[in-house]
Amino acid sequence: MALSHLKSSSSRSNLVKPLAAAFSLRRLISTSTDPITIETSVPFATHRCDPPSRTVETNPQELLSFFRVMATMRRMEIAADSLYKAKLIRGFCHLYDGQEAVAVGMEAAITKKDSIITAYRDHCTFLGRGGTLLEVFSELMGRQGGCSKGKGGSMHFYKKDSGFYGGHGIVGAQVPLGCGLAFAHKYNKDDAVAFALYGDGAANQGQLFEALNISALWDLPVILVCENNHYGMGTAEWRAAKSPAYYKRGDYVPGLKVDGMDAFAVKQACKFAKEHALKSGPIILEMDTYRYHGHSMSDPGSTYRTRDEISGVRQERDPIERIRKLILAHDLATEKELKDIEKEVRKQVDEAIAEAKESPMPEPSELFTNVYVKGLGVEAYGADRKEVRAVLP
Amino acid sequence: MATIFQGLRGGAAAALTNSIDSKKLLSRSTRRSLSERKVSFPVVRSDGSVNLNPGGSNARARRVDQLITNAVATKADSSAASSTSKPGHELLLFEALREGLEEEMDRDPHVCVMGEDVGHYGGSYKVTRGLADKYGDLRVLDTPIAENSFTGMGIGAAMTGLRPIIEGMNMGFLLLAFNQISNNCGMLHYTSGGQFTIPVVIRGPGGVGRQLGAEHSQRLESYFQSIPGIQMVACSTPYNAKGLMKAAIRSENPVILFEHVLLYNLKERIPDEEYICNLEEAEMVRPGEHVTILTYSRMRYHVMQAAKTLVNKGYDPEVIDIRSLKPFDLHMIGNSVKKTHRVLIVEECMRTGGIGASLTAAITENFHDYLDAPIVCLSSQDVPTPYAGTLEEWTVVQPAQIVTAVEQLCQ
Numbered sequence: 162m163a164l165s166h167l168k169s170s171s172s173r174s175n176l177v178k179p180l181a182a183a184f185s186l187r188r189l190i191s192t193s194t195d196p197i198t199i200e201t202s203v204p205f206a207t208h209r210c211d212p213p214s215r216t217v218e219t220n221p222q223e224l225l226s227f228f229r230v231m232a233t234m235r236r237m238e239i240a241a242d243s244l245y246k247a248k249l250i251r252g253f254c255h256l257y258d259g260q261e262a263v264a265v266g267m268e269a270a271i272t273k274k275d276s277i278i279t280a281y282r283d284h285c286t287f288l289g290r291g292g293t294l295l296e297v298f299s300e301l302m303g304r305q306g307g308c309s310k311g312k313g314g315s316m317h318f319y320k321k322d323s324g325f326y327g328g329h330g331i332v333g334a335q336v337p338l339g340c341g342l343a344f345a346h347k348y349n350k351d352d353a354v355a356f357a358l359y360g361d362g363a364a365n366q367g368q369l370f371e372a373l374n375i376s377a378l379w380d381l382p383v384i385l386v387c388e389n390n391h392y393g394m395g396t397a398e399w400r401a402a403k404s405p406a407y408y409k410r411g412d413y414v415p416g417l418k419v420d421g422m423d424a425f426a427v428k429q430a431c432k433f434a435k436e437h438a439l440k441s442g443p444i445i446l447e448m449d450t451y452r453y454h455g456h457s458m459s460d461p462g463s464t465y466r467t468r469d470e471i472s473g474v475r476q477e478r479d480p481i482e483r484i485r486k487l488i489l490a491h492d493l494a495t496e497k498e499l500k501d502i503e504k505e506v507r508k509q510v511d512e513a514i515a516e517a518k519e520s521p522m523p524e525p526s527e528l529f530t531n532v533y534v535k536g537l538g539v540e541a542y543g544a545d546r547k548e549v550r551a552v553l554p
Numbered sequence: 555m556a557t558i559f560q561g562l563r564g565g566a567a568a569a570l571t572n573s574i575d576s577k578k579l580l581s582r583s584t585r586r587s588l589s590e591r592k593v594s595f596p597v598v599r600s601d602g603s604v605n606l607n608p609g610g611s612n613a614r615a616r617r618v619d620q621l622i623t624n625a626v627a628t629k630a631d632s633s634a635a636s637s638t639s640k641p642g643h644e645l646l647l648f649e650a651l652r653e654g655l656e657e658e659m660d661r662d663p664h665v666c667v668m669g670e671d672v673g674h675y676g677g678s679y680k681v682t683r684g685l686a687d688k689y690g691d692l693r694v695l696d697t698p699i700a701e702n703s704f705t706g707m708g709i710g711a712a713m714t715g716l717r718p719i720i721e722g723m724n725m726g727f728l729l730l731a732f733n734q735i736s737n738n739c740g741m742l743h744y745t746s747g748g749q750f751t752i753p754v755v756i757r758g759p760g761g762v763g764r765q766l767g768a769e770h771s772q773r774l775e776s777y778f779q780s781i782p783g784i785q786m787v788a789c790s791t792p793y794n795a796k797g798l799m800k801a802a803i804r805s806e807n808p809v810i811l812f813e814h815v816l817l818y819n820l821k822e823r824i825p826d827e828e829y830i831c832n833l834e835e836a837e838m839v840r841p842g843e844h845v846t847i848l849t850y851s852r853m854r855y856h857v858m859q860a861a862k863t864l865v866n867k868g869y870d871p872e873v874i875d876i877r878s879l880k881p882f883d884l885h886m887i888g889n890s891v892k893k894t895h896r897v898l899i900v901e902e903c904m905r906t907g908g909i910g911a912s913l914t915a916a917i918t919e920n921f922h923d924y925l926d927a928p929i930v931c932l933s934s935q936d937v938p939t940p941y942a943g944t945l946e947e948w949t950v951v952q953p954a955q956i957v958t959a960v961e962q963l964c965q
Contacts, residue, residue, distance in 0.1 A: 276714070278710070307747070308747065309745055309746050309747035309749070310747035310748070311747075312744060312745060312747055313745040313746060313747060314745075317745040317746065319745075319746040319747075319749050319750065320749075321746075321749040321750060326710070326713055326750075327742075327746065328745075328746075329737075329738070330737070331733055331737050334706060334733055334734060334737065334738060336703075336706075337702065337703040337704070337705070337706025337707050337709075337710065337734065338706050338707070338709060338710030338713070338738060339710060340703070340706075340707045340710065341706060341707035341708060341709060341710020341711040341712075341713070342710045342711070342713065342714060344707055344710070344711050344716075345710070345711040345713075345714040345715070345716050346714075347692070348666070348692060348711070348716060349714075367702070368700075368702045368703045368706065369703075371698070371700035371702060371703035371704075372700075372703040372706065372707060374698055374700065375697060375698060375700060375703060375704060375707065378698070379695070530748070531743050531744045531747060531748040532743070532744055532782055532783050533743070533783065533785070533807045534743065534751050534805075534806035534807050
């Protein structure tokens, strides 16, 4: 799909830069899966293991798809920001912009049979696992078309058929669940792994270490991924953790520290981790990443960090800019073509929002569905086996 | 999906000492289909109109008639056994639990057990003895002492389709896993819009034992009862222990099975053939006319002991073991209230916020017009359970108190 769009946009620019456009057009089509090697900019730091190679193989198709997916994720989060301010999204809304490389790089290294479970900053991970923009916006606005039928909200995105297990509001509680997913993989002998994502704030939860102990004992194929964006809501990591080297905190479990703003470093690390987990049990990955927004929409994000810091990271380490520079450096597309992709993404997001706004609110009877499986006589009941006594409109 | 049998027992009185032989088992052909239940679920309204499940009520009424001749609070006559049912086999309650567990593990390879010391040690109350040797380390899992995380792991595994049985060595330890049970176990089916089912069984012994101390004598049913999305059942005899265990494992919903520390060595004769007990039905222990006594778990035996005294004094109490703590079987309870017009609830929970409190509210709301007297609820005192034997006795409801309460109620 990326190819056809680029083709059309390059034909438009044929008038302006015929040679260059034709050159890139030819280059793109003919070398779409030819390998390109890229060096990750930051070396891996290791704990009890050998680092994977810093040389990553990719190809133009993957580069462009990374760009497109990350641009979609970025645009989606910014649109969610505006929707929240317009009071169409209520409650909690935790945005992932800045951290897109983790979702995209991880997805590139694994299959849909592997499981991913994360906390409440899950919009982009859901998208990476195959969710659609319509499902995202409908769920955020509490409509029927949402992935959880409007009953979950921002923190409860799930997609069972592609191995995305959510979407959890309580900090750290998803890590034992993730180890349970890995247990099921081992039980079913299906050669798949479970990625349990958590943040630097959750890294201090006891249940994490409990689950890690059990996983190491039973050799479960689980990969604990700490998305370290350096702030647990308003508390900086140095104020919350005696040892902010989260990849070392597994003690007997090997760990790897990865530049989380570099999608290829993330991809390499996840591939390495999957191999390790299937062979020798759990491993911890620490993704050094950053979020531009505050913790959630009710947090301005500037009371505990300076605006200079935020803009500094945006200038130097932004994941999308990195991919853009790579694409331009390898002459896979022109600036204009990339801008066109972004415009197209923006249009897709706007269309999805418009369609989501059309989606109806859930029916009142939906209040009682899915409390228990198969209804058991009534859909839901309290102590007296009746539905709620109030008359529903 | 669950095939529902109702094995009713005649004369379950004095189950402590005697084996009960007469049971009326519903044949497989009268299995109630779920669609039937959806159309006419039993709803008892406060104005007295009752909408019953037609098949079920008639069968139940018939069984009640047949029960009365056998149901006296004295030794059950073993010769009155129904000659059509097989003799069955005798076992202790923990063995019945194990039998149910083993049958389900044989039947479905997705069933696994996890808990502290359930494997090599055989279970702290011997419920899982021998299972680790038979099924291996991956199906009978010894966990470290980390309730929060292994409960979470069980729930995570259930999200993919496994059916773990999570054992808390003592129910009180599951307080550490409250977050996982409440937020993940109870709510995931709802917040995922129906994508995930969590078919876990969380079980363990609770209740006041013999001088075990405050922290090991907790009654967690009162804490768990308002969690949406879970079902709670309490077993009290080897028969219903095995039946409820099997039904809980087969259920697609998360079920918490409350056992009692002091009931594990009860002996009873149970059928050889396979059976399960309905997770949402109460058990008629002793039909009567004068007062309805609702109870569950260990208090059932205190009530039956009091019933002996009451019968000698000329009262005819109807004793119902409610078994299903969430949801309540208001159908059977309602019918009983309509008959006797007096209710006594005897429970082991604390006075404040216990199962009795919810049950009082439910009965008052639904059957207020049928009551001749206020509902009396006998519960444990609102204190941490003391160690000293005499104090511990006073914490829990004793048969003498039950007799007094019935006498006062029936004045």
